[in-house]
Amino acid sequence: MSNDYQKTDPSRFLAAPRRSGATPNPAGTHALFSLSAYYFDTHRNTAGVYVLDLGSGRSHLLSQDTKATGHVWTGFGSDVLWQKQVAGTTELWIDDAAAPGKRMYRAGLIDCLISTQKIVRLTDDAFAIVALGPKTGVAAPSTYSTATECLFLPGQGLIADSSTERVLWYLRFDVDASQPELHFNLSWHIMDIIRDTGVTFAPYSGIVLMGPTNLDVSPSGLVFAGRTRNQSEQEQRNWTSDAFFLPISYLHSPKSQTNIVLQKLTTEKYSGTVTLPIITSSGLVAFLKNEDRAKMTSKNHIFYGKVSDNSITKELILHTGPIIEELWSLNPEKLMWSNDEKKIFISAADTGRQRAFQLSIPNIEASANDKNIPTALEFGLGSISSIYNYSSSPSDKRILVSKTGFVDSSTFLTVHPPTNTFTILSTLTDCEELGLNRGQVSEFWFQGDGDYQVHSWIIKPSFFQETEKYPLALLIHGGPLSSWQDSWSTRWNPILFAEEGYIVVCPDVTGYNEEFKEAAIREIGGRPYKDIEKCFAYIEKHITCADTSNAVALGGSYGGYLIYWLAGQPFARNFKALVAHAGMFNAATLYASDVPEIWKVLFGGYDSDPSQIVKVFEKWDPAQFAHRWQTPILITHAGSLNDGACSVHFRAMKGVESKFLSFPDEGHFVLKPENSLQWHRVVIDWMNKHTRE
Structure with missing residues (x-):
């Protein structure tokens, strides 16, 4: 037996930089990612948000403000929005990621703590965010007690009392025409946008908190996982939910939120939970729903449809090939629409790897017997951590993939689905070191x-x-x-x-x-x-x-x-x-x-x-x-x-x-x-x- 076993101290591995996946802007020019590292010798952590130039592969620092979180692209060039929680309030800031600090300004202030979930460009001069915030719209009162009040113990799907319940907010930002450069201000916001509908947002999927992945927003509206009050009372463990659609017309102004009628996106079968709903600008929706609330392992099924078509969705039956009748054995875990809305990209675990697949979407009128055959995207060894459309252009087929491996802590690459080839943009070298x-x-x-x-x-x-x-x-x-x-x-x-x-x-x-x-x-x-x-x-x-x-x-x-x-x-x-x-x-x-x-x-x-x-x-x-x-x-x-x-x-x-x-x-x-x-x-x-x- 070899005696050369003390190769390295665990601290060297644990101190290696940790890099998130890269998120591109709609123009396809830059991508955001976070990078952090812990230094055991000084017992200090350093973290920052960085900008990757997708043309050169070089990156630069955007912010190391420890109070700044939730960085997202506004949909306008290289402008980025983030939030800072200060003294029980939430400040909303915007900066140009291509030239950090030169045009940074505060675009709005909310008198309580909220967290940005999704963002959407509405017009040529406006965008909006969907956030989670308190139901009351005011900061929780200070207390010197360490007591916790909840319906279930922490670790058991913590459901807090109504005074701290988190609900969906909608915040609209418009261009300030009085400014010489592009400048947005928070115009107005709506608290609890689905109140009085009998439906509550379901951030949980079974026992897993899905958070922002359990809703999506586009210029056509908001799609989210929700449950009715009967479901909430019946299924206290949150193991069942449905998909709902809220047209954007209900959110045109603070006063337009009256007599809201949610569209339930019906499925013909399955009693489990809805996860990962996604929606395109034209109103195409897709989401996952698992088979049975009584089975933790029950398989996810893909449903898709158009919100204008009587809210009826159709299941995509996946197959392994055009001749073999065997159904696709893998379990879809995440979905993404292609820019041209003709394909869905699927993330699934496959034989020790997290892989990405592409699937052409048939018309709603297509036969249920049509073969839907996912094909794998080629990105080399390792597992994907995130995939995004490279830009929002319908003609742009490229995919931005972030991946890791047993001996690769982070690599960003461009995948070209038509030719199934890829190009490496950026990789960390700490594993080599x-x-x-x-x-x-x-x-x-x-x-x-x-x-x-x-x-x-x-x-x-x-x-x-x-x-x-x-x-x-x-x-x-x-x-x-x-x-x-x-x-x-x-x-x-x-x-x-x-x-x-x-x-x-x-x-x-x-x-x-x-x-x-x-x-x-x-x-x-x-x-x-x-x-x-x-x-x-x-x-x-x-x-x-x-x-x-x-x-x-x-x-x-x-x-x-x-x-x-x-x-x-x-x-x-x-x-x-x-x-x-x-x-x-x-x-x-x-x-x-x-x-x-x-x-x-x-x-x-x-x-x-x-x-x-x-x-x-x-x-x-x-x-x-x-x-x-x-x-x-x-x-x-x-x-x-x-x-x-x-x-x-x-x-x-x-x-x-x-x-x-x-x-x-x-x-x-x-x-x-x-x-x-x-x-x-x-x-x-x-x-x-x-x-x-």
């Missing part, structure tokens, strides 16, 4: 516990030598809807563990298509766990550089649960040590966990009767096997400590070596840089202690 290279990454398939193949990644150290054996680190992903993707992250980055001298294997035990994922429901300690055993057996036989007699297993969230489950099985004897983060140890504590909605569905479906769900708990409760535990385990938690404390106490009573690490100021994930560094150091020290003895 860390000594990382693509040769460290490979993939393999192994036979699962049934008649199916399971995909897995393998990551080796940058100093890997064929003649050496390295300890094995088996990483188990969360979810279970998640997967190990070829993307960069500062959380559970396999490359970081590899650089500590481990052969890192990341099996995707719940797969990529919905059938594969659905099979894990009510079998959460069954088939996925057995696939892990099969993966280990494959490694023993085929991956000779991995020292399986010197192995550790790590998992977070659902992966943490599987670590607890594994600990009570004979299979645990194959590991020198285990690491469990934010997992569920005792099924009886499910309702006190930090993500109870996920666990409830995994165990028993969407059932409002806890007594029925508890009956299912018993079969897959890791605590029932705690008396068998022998393998040393590190238990880490953020926020809720119930399951972590339970498992630690069980370990202590059994006399099994264990260690506990908690972060009371974190949520389900450990996100703060100093906390993240401590987490990685403790985890790596635990791994090394038991594999380097």
Whole structure:
């Protein structure tokens, strides 16, 4: 076994610059992105908003004002609007991104805190934003109490009382003709634009906060996910919603908002949630709706239509090819209209990668039997983090793609769909400076516990030598809807563990298509766990550089649960040590966990009767096997400590070596840089202690 394992300190990875995706302006001349970095030596964070020149690939700083947020293009040249929250108010500022500071001015002031969601150019001399703001339109009163009042506990879909309810606002900006240069002022705003309609905005999709992605606006109107009061009372967990359209004519002036009639965009089937609605200037809409509110894994389906056509939408049935009758197995996650409104671009996870696909849209009158075949966009290795039309010109077919990879923290590129080629615009070099290279990454398939193949990644150290054996680190992903993707992250980055001298294997035990994922429901300690055993057996036989007699297993969230489950099985004897983060140890504590909605569905479906769900708990409760535990385990938690404390106490009573690490100021994930560094150091020290003895 190689002794050259201390390649780099985790702080070098965690200090690497973090760059967001790039968002182009409608003219296709510039793009906005944010860039941040944390310096552990000074314990300071630096962050800024930058402008990328799409012609030259060079970038320059727009702002490092820590109070400035929500930078968006106004739709007029290179003008950018952002907001500053000051003393309970929101200031709205505009600047020219091409020449920062030369024409910066305050365009408006709101006497409470709002957050910009979407922006739209209305005419040649006006634009508007849709924002989230308080229902009362005034700042919340100050209080010296630390009490929290809500209908559900934080972590359980926090729904605040009515005094802090966030509703949709509409703000209009018009050109100030008295100014010598292009200058906009906030003309007026409307609070709670859908009040008295019986419908509320649904920023949540199931248990996931979609935020700005759950609405869109164009010159034709606003499309959003919403639910009626009956739905809100019926489905307190927000697992069902519909798509609604509000014509822009209702928002022409503050006085025009009377007798509003929302158009419900009907779907012929499916009772789940609407997500990611998008709308074009001409009124073409598209959105995703999943099949069943009772199934967390139910597949998203694409619906599209024109708002003037009696609000009826049609489902796009996706196929794999013109001859094969098999339906498209991937799950659409995000949509974007092409500039000419003839195509939709789809983002979906596919075999360890987040990919983008294009799909030609048939006429509404087209036959339901027509084959709709998505074709993949070529952008090289890695996973997309965002895609945008390069400009707003109908003749411009280019797409601006932002992507990352296991050894690529950020790349911006131009994709040319007609020829399926791409050109790199800008890339960060920090991964190269860390000594990382693509040769460290490979993939393999192994036979699962049934008649199916399971995909897995393998990551080796940058100093890997064929003649050496390295300890094995088996990483188990969360979810279970998640997967190990070829993307960069500062959380559970396999490359970081590899650089500590481990052969890192990341099996995707719940797969990529919905059938594969659905099979894990009510079998959460069954088939996925057995696939892990099969993966280990494959490694023993085929991956000779991995020292399986010197192995550790790590998992977070659902992966943490599987670590607890594994600990009570004979299979645990194959590991020198285990690491469990934010997992569920005792099924009886499910309702006190930090993500109870996920666990409830995994165990028993969407059932409002806890007594029925508890009956299912018993079969897959890791605590029932705690008396068998022998393998040393590190238990880490953020926020809720119930399951972590339970498992630690069980370990202590059994006399099994264990260690506990908690972060009371974190949520389900450990996100703060100093906390993240401590987490990685403790985890790596635990791994090394038991594999380097």
